[in-house]
Amino acid sequence: MTSNFKSIPVIDLSLAKSPLTRPKLLQELHHALTCIGFLYITNHDVPQDVISDLKHALPKLFALDLAEKEEVALHNSPHFLGYSQVGSETTAGVADKREKFEFATELPDLWRVGLPLYERLKGPNQWPSQNPSLRGVIERYIHELTNLSERFLRLVGEALSLNPETLFSFLSEQHRLKLVHYPASDPSSDPNIQGVGPHKDSSGWWTFLLQASPPPVKGLQALNRKGEWIDIPVIEDTFVVNIGQAFEVVTHGVCKATTHRVLSGPSERYSVPFFQGFRGSMTKEEAIGILRGHFDGQKMALEASEGVDVDSAFLRGRYDTWGESQLRTKIRSHRDVGRRFYADVFHDYINDDS
């Protein structure tokens, strides 16, 4: 249940290291998982230089000229990896004022005719030739965040009294990373210009976000149950962690993905979400069946108090696997890629409004 939270809790992962403090951490985590859907983590053990190298790389990367960015354009990648310009994405029907580079765990393209089409989402990154040091920085960062997200998942399992190995069985080998730049908006213009519109994270299982501009730059907000937008300001040396829609499905709505947005402000802003991947071959029946027994009781208690409504395009849609549902979402938001690389399903995906 998303409660009327007024702020986002900060959870100190170093409390996990002592049996004396671990129960306090698990209790705080349980509250954040079941009542808020967002938290900060501190003492996360990701090396400082990995984070600072990434932060320093961002202004240089976005300062490349348009021709250099176009050299790695997302519309040339069947894996939806690369650069997209400001205005190329819309959320909740409005164009977002942000540009981004999308990367993922570096994988070979093993897709061949006969394999499920969603396997083609996996493949190599596009690296800008004018920025040769970037590859090492991004690969180290993805490696560290993959480890962090796995350590975190073990704690989530423990906080929910689940065998962590069960949670690991939902993971994909591909995790995605977005490097995002929100250009500054003229302060005399509409204060509600959308950096990214209200949404729940649909592409992953859990999101680990680095707010890469120093305070007081702000913009990220989460929606509480009363409908109030709550600021999620930058706290140095933390990650913001939030639940993705796949986790809401698997926990039968006991842990909700919370709606959030970014407002564009008078200063430019950089952010870097890491989306822990959810296995493409997962069917609806598996996703809701594996932990059904575990969550039935909690679900009934919730139903009695406020109703459990699992909000999921995957469950509503007509496609049976998570991978196909993801591919459809990606094709609908990048139609040029769909037309070029997924001609067989393009029209079906664009025209079905399930």
Ligand SMILES: O=C(O)CCC(=O)C(=O)O
């Ligand atoms: O830029 C941010 O702070 C959040 C971005 C976000 O919510 C997303 O890309 O899903």
Ligand SMILES: [Fe+2]
């Ligand atoms: Fe998001």
